[in-house]
Amino acid sequence: MTGHKELELQHVRLGTYYVVPMATSDDFEEWRDHARRLLMADVPPDRVAWTEPGGSAGDLFSHGDRRLPAPDRDAAPPRVSRRFIEIARTALLNSDYKRFSLLYRVLWRLQAKPKLIEDMADPDVRAMADMAREVRRDIHKMRAFVRFRVVEEEGRPGEDRSEHYVAWFEPFHHILRHNAGFFTRRFANMRWSILTPRGSLHWDGKTLHEGPPATRADAPGGDPAEDLWRSYYASIFNPARLKIGAMLKEMPRKYWKNMPEAQLIPELIAGAQAREAAMVEKGALDMGERPATLGAIERAIHACARCPIGELHNTAVMGEGPQSVAEGFSGLMIVGEQPGDHEDQQGRPFVGPAGQLLDVHLAEAGIDRSAAYVTNAVKHFKYVPKVVRGSKRRLHQNPSAKEIDVCRWWVESERMIVQPRLVLAMGASAARGMLGKTVSITKARGSPIPLDGIDGVGGSELWVTAHPSYLLRLDGAGREEQERLFRIDLAAVAARLAELA
């Protein structure tokens, strides 16, 4: 900061105008010294013109007296509230050339009315507060939007090459020096420079140096880390919630040119709607209204292609059985995995080898299959075509969790209509279809799991056991053990069903 010239003092003369040429743009102490002197010499604000460094006072004051008046010897030093000092310190950094005179005018008026500074309805006080607010915002935005780029440089003697972090920034107010402390505290152990059109700051890890104004060309042109940063910026943005106004309010366009990520904004906005539409199409299916009758479900599943299984060459298989006590319904709903080859051809659930094994066990446990509603978690047969020993076969494939979840809509709708007292899910897929999550058969079997009502209608309880086709795939001791467990499960279900009835 250059010291101001020794000012010659003389007594104030009536009708004299004074010009105060400020040597600095951001030095509060300089302004305060001038202001104190003017105030003590009783110079009213409309007799003073303040000029920026290098500026002129314009026509009005072209003949003004540059020598400030000498204060009366017995004039008391002016006093002012701390609140004024605080706001004035900040407001002085505003780039509005009127700030020096505005502050002096408020200071002058405060002498007669010391509490004026609290009166936010006063135009001068407001203007001063507004200036301070603009400055605070610019200070904050500089801390936020400065972007360093790293330059590898020869280290000092005895050191390795070192990293130098250099930023180019264009503040709107005279805030560079004010912000030096922030960057020094934060990046104390880094070598950095901040270049601006109004001056520059250089920190070498120990001391801060001020340098002359710089141009964009003095700053490095890029940094490899910016690619990572841009990818991050593009990925963290949620295209389903575009709020351009909110972004612009906090990050006005004027800052964009020095922010590497900002160049992505136009394409991100342009692509957002398309990305969201694609997400919705790939993702959540709007299933529409729940079907109200089994007939409606049956019609709908034949047309269903909401997952890839529905697009295979197969036929949807609807559940079957009574659905009311009048029709002889025992309150039991049996859910399997999905139709197999036989079921697909006959259009009925559990008619193949697994179904036949199930029938044997049901009869043994004393459960009347014809009084139960029998259906599958997945409505279509999932298979891969394969040639086995010269003939074309359709090999069963397990449905994926996603496919089961899509089909839950149908099996839950069936449950809502049939309103079973007890649901028996056979196999992990069926259990997932009922619960929406995968459970282990070993852990889940043997005790009831409460099932919530659907859309508030009809709670129930779920029993889980193995799928009969699993038994078919085993042999020897393993098969015997699993058949034993299966029998126990069915016996428990039969007992529980009797209890509920």
Next chain:
Amino acid sequence: MAEKPILERLKTLADAAKYDASCASSGTTKRDSRSGKGIGSTEGMGICHAYAPDGRCISLLKLLLTNHCVFDCHYCVNRKSSNVERARFTPQEVADLTLSFYKRNYIEGLFLSSGIIRNSNHTMEMLVETARILREEQDFRGYIHLKTIPEADPEIVQRAGLYADRVSINVELPTDAGLTRLAPDKNAGQIDGAMAGMNSAIVEAKDAKKRFRHAPRFAPAGQSTQMIIGADAASDTDIVTRASSLYTRHRLRRVYYSAFSPIPDASAVLPLKRPPLIREHRLYQSDWLMRFYGYAPHEVAAAAGADGMLPLDIDPKLAWALKFRESFPVDVNRAPKEALLRVPGLGTRAVGQILMARRHRRLRLEDVAKMTVSVKKVQPFIVTIDWRPVLLTDRADLKALLAPKAEQLELFVA
């Protein structure tokens, strides 16, 4: 398995993290790096280093350590049954990325969360390890927010507090029924217990700090949580009530709301249309009313309609004022602060200015106009020495006069 390049993994794991609303970096202790060998500082006020076109602040590097997950929460893009691309970072990679971004002044710090890999304890250990590397090995003094996993052992969860400024546990859904249906692997009691445990650890550490100067810092920015809005049937009243109970019971610093948004490969249990974004906004406004404007939760609920939903076309403060017109007009020259804070269109700053200014002058309407954004909005509810709203508050069409025009609303709904 060979890992993909870091750029690809960053895309995947930032994408997976974007459904967390919080990015705050405020409210922690003041510190800087002058006495250390690393970098970083926090000065109380958070800094948003960028804004995305979704209007959200980018303050922290918000990442998932991995998006592999053994849980199967229906609203979550990373659930086990989803087909999204999976990736993972090592704790060291995340620490390096954080420093590399921090040194270039892109971020205030790190917000790290994770899918559940192997088990909850292992996952929580990895999160804590990342924070440990940053703090102990790199002497990083910026902001760290760790998402904690309620299913992990309390001992590991609480180690997070030693390194992090803020910890959070998501309640996920406003009602327990919603949680049971949409997050079948999570347990409401466990989440609540983890929050209570975290709260007592924070209180205990604060107390120790008062007595012993060298007591360790423990999550100085407190804990926060997040709820998903519009994925279940919870009404605004349910949500506001839940939030208020979280604030009082667990001393949360913030409850974040995240409007459910369509996610790629969504679960079929969510045949959902997304809720209007404005709903999330109205809930935040009601949150503000409770935290800064002295409204009790039941008063916010009273602003809601019979269905428990806050109006979307007007803000909840105006909705309350229109319902309780007998509380108005308020005399700006005499009314206590509490009454002024209830005037639609007067914010906390305007109220502060009115209170100061009226010590020096009797306020006229034009004076109030200078302190507010829109005097038109305030006018029907106040009295000044030169203005009295003659019967205005009795007008049946007052809402129509004050509600923003439909065209303006488009901006939000789009």
